[in-house]
Amino acid sequence: MSTRKFRVGLIGGGGIAQAVHIPGWKNLPEVEIVGVADLSAATARKAAALAGANEVFTDFHDLLKLDIDAVDVCVPNKAHTPAVLAALERGLHVICEKPLATSTDEVREMGELADQKKLKLMTAQHQRFTRGAVAAKAWIDAGNLGETYHARVRAMRRAWLPPAPGFIDDKLSGGGPCMDIGVHALDLCLWLMGFPKPVRVSGTSRTMFAKGHDMPNLWGEWDRERYSVEDFAAGFVHFDNGATLVLESAWMCHQEENEELMAQLFGTKGGIKWPDARFSNVVNGTFAQGNLTHPVDVPHPHWNEIAAFYDCVVNHKDSPVPWTETVKVIGILEAVYASAAAGREVVPTV
Ligand SMILES: NC(=O)c1ccc[n+]([C@@H]2O[C@H](COP(=O)([O-])OP(=O)(O)OC[C@H]3O[C@@H](n4cnc5c(N)ncnc54)[C@H](O)[C@@H]3O)[C@@H](O)[C@H]2O)c1
Numbered sequence: 067m068s069t070r071k072f073r074v075g076l077i078g079g080g081g082i083a084q085a086v087h088i089p090g091w092k093n094l095p096e097v098e099i100v101g102v103a104d105l106s107a108a109t110a111r112k113a114a115a116l117a118g119a120n121e122v123f124t125d126f127h128d129l130l131k132l133d134i135d136a137v138d139v140c141v142p143n144k145a146h147t148p149a150v151l152a153a154l155e156r157g158l159h160v161i162c163e164k165p166l167a168t169s170t171d172e173v174r175e176m177g178e179l180a181d182q183k184k185l186k187l188m189t190a191q192h193q194r195f196t197r198g199a200v201a202a203k204a205w206i207d208a209g210n211l212g213e214t215y216h217a218r219v220r221a222m223r224r225a226w227l228p229p230a231p232g233f234i235d236d237k238l239s240g241g242g243p244c245m246d247i248g249v250h251a252l253d254l255c256l257w258l259m260g261f262p263k264p265v266r267v268s269g270t271s272r273t274m275f276a277k278g279h280d281m282p283n284l285w286g287e288w289d290r291e292r293y294s295v296e297d298f299a300a301g302f303v304h305f306d307n308g309a310t311l312v313l314e315s316a317w318m319c320h321q322e323e324n325e326e327l328m329a330q331l332f333g334t335k336g337g338i339k340w341p342d343a344r345f346s347n348v349v350n351g352t353f354a355q356g357n358l359t360h361p362v363d364v365p366h367p368h369w370n371e372i373a374a375f376y377d378c379v380v381n382h383k384d385s386p387v388p389w390t391e392t393v394k395v396i397g398i399l400e401a402v403y404a405s406a407a408a409g410r411e412v413v414p415t416v
Contacts, residue, residue, distance in 0.1 A: 071098045073134040077126045077149045079104040079113025080139035087138055088117045090372035103129040142232030143240045147172045150300035154179045161185040163376040165249045166392045168240030170415050173396050177389030188375045189387040191253045195370035199254060201360035206258055209256040212335030219255045223325045226282055229288035234295060244296030244399050248315030253395045254340055255329035257402040261391050262305035268411040269301035269402030274319040276377040301402035320377045
């Protein structure tokens with residue numbers, strides 16, 4: 067019997083890779099991370115040491131020459147597409163951090179290549195693996211919400227602006243809070259709504275605080291010259307089934323909470339809020355409300371996301387976060403920016 071493990075290459079060994087991806091892979095006994103590629107040799111070495119990997123590269127093309135089964139892409143947003151496409155071209159399955167790409171054209175290019183080569187491609191939307199999300203999804207799938215006619219999505223921070231260039235430089239990130247945290251709450255909300263097709267979007271995208279010095283940042287100083295993304299965005303979305311959605315996203319704003327990451331769905335039979343899975347409805351003419359609690363605790367949503375990717379590859383299942391869903395998320399965010407630039411409602415390209 068073969069003892070060969072499932073072999074993974076890691077592209078990008080920085081913050082998220084070290085904090086959650088490497089521990090997530092190490093949690094799977096059938097898996098080994100064999101190599102790490104990072105533009106910074108020191109970062110690649112540090113991540114490889116954590117991962118127990120022997121091979122270290124500064125060019126991911128060299129990593130792709132190894133005998134591996136899959137790659138995990140953890141580089142800044144704008145560097146996702148070339149890494150994912152190169153890995154797919156090599157015949158490798160791919161899990162990639164969010165946002166998979168910052169344009170629908172790129173998402174489609176990756177997705178169509180994966181489909182053509184019969185490879186798995188998964189966007190790392192770990193919020194779908196949180197306890198509240200699993201509970202809310204099961205409750206909705208059982209028919210408790212009825213028809214969803216409206217939703218609210220908030221990804222709003224008081225003063226948590228990520229200072230790294232990979233977030234604040236548009237050339238590296240392709241967007242501010244919309245692409246960083248808005249993408250989490252929007253993906254979660256659309257997943258709970260069953261991914262209706264967005265048909266019209268009106269948006270605004272502004273830099274209200276990040277170019278100035280009045281707002282303190284809980285994550286320290288940042289380069290105001292290099293800052294080239296929005297720090298606030300909002301959008302109003304119409305779907306082909308008549309449903310609507312309001313989206314708000316900010317790294318800085320005057321609100322009491324340090325962070326509010328939430329989705330709220332309004333249905334004809336009930337309503338529900340994520341992340342705490344609080345529901346409300348009417349039972350026998352009586353108002354009812356409460357919390358849903360999924361019986362299985364989910365201590366590590368990121369680890370579960372990685373385990374789900376591994377499971378879909380080895381057991382030939384569908385991708386848990388397929389590109390056909392991601393393209394609608396990115397289509398809405400792209401349309402928010404396009405509407406803000408054009409000063410009018412736009413039709414998303416999805
Ligand atoms: N899911 C989450 O909760 C979560 C949280 C944080 C970040 N992220 C996402 O993870 C990605 C990385 O973010 P991070 O916080 O780890 O950033 P980071 O800056 O800490 O790490 C990124 C690493 O990628 C390397 N890199 C850049 N371009 C490269 C290239 N072409 N080839 C190889 N290495 C390259 C950099 O040297 C750096 O070490 C981003 O897409 C971000 O949106 C997700």
